[in-house]
Amino acid sequence: MSLQMTVPAVGESITEVTVAKWLVEDGDTVELDDVLCELESDKATFELVAEADGVITISPDAQEDAVLEIGALLCTIEEGEGAPKAAATSESAPAAAASEGPKATGEVLDMVVPTVGESISEVTIATWTKEDGDFVELDDLLCEIESDKATFELTAEAQGILRVIAQEGDTLEIGAPICKIEVMEGDAPAATSDAAPAAEASASAPTSSNSTYATGHASPAAAKILAEKGIDPATVKGTGVDGRITKEDAEKAQKTAAPKKEAKKSEAAAAPVAANPEDRVQRREKMTALRRTVSRRLVSVKNETAMLTTFNEVDMKPVMDLRKKYKEMFKDKHEIGLGFMSFFTKAVTVALQEWPAVNAYIDGNEIVYNDYADVSIAVSAPKGLVVPVIRNAESLSLAGIEKEVRRLALKARDNKLTIPEMEGGTFTITNGGVFGSMLSTPIINAPQSAILGMHNIVERPVAINGEVQIRPIMYVALSYDHRIIDGRESVSFLKRVKELLEDPIRLLLDV
Amino acid sequence: MTYDLTVIGSGPGGYIAAIRAAQLGMKVALIEKYNTLGGTCLNVGCIPSKALLDSSELYHQAVHRFAEHGLEAEAPKINFGKMISRKGEVVKQTTDGIAFLMKKNKIDVYHGFGSFVDKNTIKIEGEESKIINSQKTIIATGSKPVMLPFIEFDKKRVITSTEALELKEIPKHLIVIGGGVIGLELGSVYARLGAEVTVVEYADALIPTMDVSMGKEIQRVLKKEGFKFNLKTKVDSVKVEGEEVVVKATDKKGKEVEIKGDYCLVSIGRRPYTDKLNCEAIGVKLDDRGRVEVDEHLQTSVDGIYAIGDVVKGAMLAHKAEEEGVFVAEHINGQKPHINYKLIPGVVYTWPEVASVGYTEQELKESKRAYKSGSFPFRASGRARASMDIDGLVKVLSDKETDEILGMHIIGPRAADMISEGVVAMEYRASAEDISRMSHAHPTYSEAIKEACLAATGDRALNM
Numbered sequence: 001m002s003l004q005m006t007v008p009a010v011g012e013s014i015t016e017v018t019v020a021k022w023l024v025e026d027g028d029t030v031e032l033d034d035v036l037c038e039l040e041s042d043k044a045t046f047e048l049v050a051e052a053d054g055v056i057t058i059s060p061d062a063q064e065d066a067v068l069e070i071g072a073l074l075c076t077i078e079e080g081e082g083a084p085k086a087a088a089t090s091e092s093a094p095a096a097a098a099s100e101g102p103k104a105t106g107e108v109l110d111m112v113v114p115t116v117g118e119s120i121s122e123v124t125i126a127t128w129t130k131e132d133g134d135f136v137e138l139d140d141l142l143c144e145i146e147s148d149k150a151t152f153e154l155t156a157e158a159q160g161i162l163r164v165i166a167q168e169g170d171t172l173e174i175g176a177p178i179c180k181i182e183v184m185e186g187d188a189p190a191a192t193s194d195a196a197p198a199a200e201a202s203a204s205a206p207t208s209s210n211s212t213y214a215t216g217h218a219s220p221a222a223a224k225i226l227a228e229k230g231i232d233p234a235t236v237k238g239t240g241v242d243g244r245i246t247k248e249d250a251e252k253a254q255k256t257a258a259p260k261k262e263a264k265k266s267e268a269a270a271a272p273v274a275a276n277p278e279d280r281v282q283r284r285e286k287m288t289a290l291r292r293t294v295s296r297r298l299v300s301v302k303n304e305t306a307m308l309t310t311f312n313e314v315d316m317k318p319v320m321d322l323r324k325k326y327k328e329m330f331k332d333k334h335e336i337g338l339g340f341m342s343f344f345t346k347a348v349t350v351a352l353q354e355w356p357a358v359n360a361y362i363d364g365n366e367i368v369y370n371d372y373a374d375v376s377i378a379v380s381a382p383k384g385l386v387v388p389v390i391r392n393a394e395s396l397s398l399a400g401i402e403k404e405v406r407r408l409a410l411k412a413r414d415n416k417l418t419i420p421e422m423e424g425g426t427f428t429i430t431n432g433g434v435f436g437s438m439l440s441t442p443i444i445n446a447p448q449s450a451i452l453g454m455h456n457i458v459e460r461p462v463a464i465n466g467e468v469q470i471r472p473i474m475y476v477a478l479s480y481d482h483r484i485i486d487g488r489e490s491v492s493f494l495k496r497v498k499e500l501l502e503d504p505i506r507l508l509l510d511v
Numbered sequence: 512m513t514y515d516l517t518v519i520g521s522g523p524g525g526y527i528a529a530i531r532a533a534q535l536g537m538k539v540a541l542i543e544k545y546n547t548l549g550g551t552c553l554n555v556g557c558i559p560s561k562a563l564l565d566s567s568e569l570y571h572q573a574v575h576r577f578a579e580h581g582l583e584a585e586a587p588k589i590n591f592g593k594m595i596s597r598k599g600e601v602v603k604q605t606t607d608g609i610a611f612l613m614k615k616n617k618i619d620v621y622h623g624f625g626s627f628v629d630k631n632t633i634k635i636e637g638e639e640s641k642i643i644n645s646q647k648t649i650i651a652t653g654s655k656p657v658m659l660p661f662i663e664f665d666k667k668r669v670i671t672s673t674e675a676l677e678l679k680e681i682p683k684h685l686i687v688i689g690g691g692v693i694g695l696e697l698g699s700v701y702a703r704l705g706a707e708v709t710v711v712e713y714a715d716a717l718i719p720t721m722d723v724s725m726g727k728e729i730q731r732v733l734k735k736e737g738f739k740f741n742l743k744t745k746v747d748s749v750k751v752e753g754e755e756v757v758v759k760a761t762d763k764k765g766k767e768v769e770i771k772g773d774y775c776l777v778s779i780g781r782r783p784y785t786d787k788l789n790c791e792a793i794g795v796k797l798d799d800r801g802r803v804e805v806d807e808h809l810q811t812s813v814d815g816i817y818a819i820g821d822v823v824k825g826a827m828l829a830h831k832a833e834e835e836g837v838f839v840a841e842h843i844n845g846q847k848p849h850i851n852y853k854l855i856p857g858v859v860y861t862w863p864e865v866a867s868v869g870y871t872e873q874e875l876k877e878s879k880r881a882y883k884s885g886s887f888p889f890r891a892s893g894r895a896r897a898s899m900d901i902d903g904l905v906k907v908l909s910d911k912e913t914d915e916i917l918g919m920h921i922i923g924p925r926a927a928d929m930i931s932e933g934v935v936a937m938e939y940r941a942s943a944e945d946i947s948r949m950s951h952a953h954p955t956y957s958e959a960i961k962e963a964c965l966a967a968t969g970d971r972a973l974n975m
Contacts, residue, residue, distance in 0.1 A: 219939060
């Protein structure tokens, strides 16, 4: 018995994952529930555990750093004794099937517009990546669908011949038919096989170029040129046979990057000492899925909201005094340190109740108000920024908040945060102060409407009752979406946070 | 004098590195301890052995094949002295060519023994001693034949490849210790000229680094030519007794064997040559096998000192050294070349020739890679029948799934020239079917490659 393990569905909006690390090697014997590999999505890292005992064969497509779609094959576990033998026979079986080519089963699968989100009722077909009559494999990308919120991809739910119903540009309601697949059994026709179905498939798919093991392989001269230009061959589109990268491709790749380099060169010419080229090594790394998502979302927030920032300063002396006085007692009782985070979170929740627009978000033509405060906290994790959520922070005690912060921060550090733990915040607090930031304008954590930026505490001379005194001051910033939060609300909100922090007794008295 | 680059050793690795560096605008010095340039390859290796191989092959043809071709004449008489002096002429022309190339590229050549004073200072001891300074240095000092203590090495009767190219007479019975490339090539020379040749090899196959079917086939062919083989046989002593050499060995059954001949060629391998270079004193580390340790840029443990060719790890082949010479010259000029070591072909100039690139069948089996194999015998090639070169075969190994060519192994006429097709194909990661869909001129030996690829693609060779 061999068990195929595929990329599990990990969340609604996640369509692909990156294989971060294999913890076992090809051919290893694994036991049920052994951790096999770490998968990374744009939201979180999770572990894949063995679903059976046996010998593992890692799929060649699932090497580290490979990006795989949900449902793609990760590995095969050969169960029970005498595994290698069984592996051999199971290998030869599909090969035999391949030589016969795919066979029609007579079944026709209807594919309809999937439910893509609560508020979305209709979508538009953006582009078809496959054509009518193409042979498609399970999970092949068929077309891109646009809604007013996002673009998503429709993938084949079976392998077979594609029959397109909806054309590009058509607007369809949820549940409307998009295409049909005439389901076929057996392996996909191999590129090298000269069986009839292969010829048929390639004839009917003239636009899609053959992707093979050699796609993206750079010729010796091309590889040298790319290496010298510091261009990753993976980013170059090969025009040679089966997508091989030719010398010309490599030279062209160099040309697009040229203008910038020339500018730099003229500067370098003015420099008195020519730097040793060996000391000026460029390094290129693939962006992780998480980093790609972060970058996409940050830019879209800047483009799609009317974001601006208001500032204030907080005299931290009262909070610091309080902390100093009760630190030991607090720790003895609650078994956790009393930090600033709990004061800020608490103050924010109070202010949010008073200025509900700051705790709201826009959904289409509606504004959604939340009467609870789920506060997202920006934490820097090994793989980048993550934003876990403290649920119902308004009803938690200071100790409760501190405990929750510690729990989430530890999970973030170990890459153990789950997607539910990061979803659904209504407001975000970010603390650039831990890195020494004096002042910054944070970017809103969409779809939320506001974010509070904490900064470092610096002793500054301030005027109090006509006298100059040295006080520990923190600048605070509130970036907000002006579309739903007016200046009065944002400024008042931030001022309210300031008041509560400068006189923490007010938190107790609710004044 | 101060140089941008100094190359110690003028073999195919060293002189090529010097030329490439000069092309890139460097001021280059080349140091050579012998009077002629070109190193082992040009003076006492590849070139002279090929000269003698060709001479002896012509004689062999005349004696054994002319009649069948319908050429009736008395068998030619061998003027061995002339044969050796023609070889010398070929060597001289070739080494003179290198001297010309050095002039053309404005490379300063120093004849003398180079050694390090420190990382930027090199002492040259020749007719007069000199000290030169250099920003960077390439160690390209090559290798020397290995000798063993129980072998009485007198350079007259017990010889290495160097002496084998300068003999005064044709041996009556040449004993060859070591069934590798050098032993088989020089053994072939004298076998064709009428010597009895006995090969003693410790391993269980000839040319053991190549695909196992190559070793088997070459053994079969050479046996027909009169070679005697003692495989799995361990040499215990080699003694010179007057005009006779006595080799005592233990065969695979543990029995003692005594072989008597008039000459004994010791070709059991070569060792990296770094003697008196003063490497370790300036911090250039050697590994446990005496090779200069280098990183992926062929830089030694001392910044700015590089090493290439036989003196570093990898196959001891002239063309490997050349690639490394170009690599280092370009690398120190800020370029980023790459060498695909898996695609450096190995060749044996016996006749039929043996040539090989990529993975052997043993290696694929060991790595558990799923592969297909296709072969085509030259017996079935029209071109080969026309020239009576029907021994040998082409074997192509390709990935079972993708059909990518993983290895090509040829034993047959002009195999050493033909292997280049395999190298080109594999550099472009071609599939076996790719080659079988490319037109090959007819009639040629290279059609056998196409047919082997057809066989690997789906057992559909056309001419078998």
